Amino acid sequence: MTSRYSPTIRRRRLSAELKRVRQSARMTGEEVAAAAELTKSTYSNIESGVKARPTVAEIRAILDACKLPKGQEYEEILNLCRQSRERGWWTRYRDVLAARYVGFEAEASTISTWEPVVIPGLLQTPEYIEATGRAALIQPADIKRICDSRMTRQRILDGADPPEISAIFDECALHRLDDYPEVRRAQVRHLLEMAERPNVTIQMTRANKLNPGSGGPFVILEFPVDVDPTVVYLETDTDGIYLEDPDEISRYHSLFAHLRLAALRPGETIALLQEIE
8 A cells, every 4th residue: 555655554564573573583672672772661662663753773773683684674674664754744733633543544445434423534525524613612723724634634535546435424413414504415415426436335324223333433444464453443532542452353343343234224325315415
């Protein structure tokens, strides 16, 4: 997925490569830190990914400490470090979005999202973003930044290799626009247009029925096979919670599968959207 290059993903891969190299050398973190002339905490933060922008010199010292021969593998790991130090466009909007999440989203091959209250962000129109921002008493300048950042996020849908999107949201998200008929009309029209794309599947749950998603919104981000493990994102008031444990991932896959069954089928959803429009 190089067309949607993400420093966040490169940093995650760099951590995995460093751990693999250390384990292949049969060395402990303390041993590598000593041989590389790094403090234990510095090395630990680099391997775990806590240190967001390790230097090429630090990575070279770690690889030399592990006695990794210079060659293609050595240079590829150094290149991962260089790429991970670059800044994604989303760092300009850290005040209005979860930058780490967008870094993952930018390189996901499949995005499965459940929203019980609002329209999923990748499917929102500027008018919808503005209306919901005003309702949340957000300052006009911040609303514009939110809109700009969200429109930029949506560009991944127009690339040469867009991700597969499976979006489920509750019908109440549209009913909340009853006092904004023009906004609702534009949003519904956009949803219908997006549903025509072969990589986008949209489903709605009915507002008057209980469903398995009462625990709150979540996003499952999957990446190309053998590249990166799946991540589940749970939104919070700050950057959110990221789940990577296989049992947790399995639980959310199961939950999303149940939501698909509880929701209107894609064709039924389109028919209802056409009625609402």
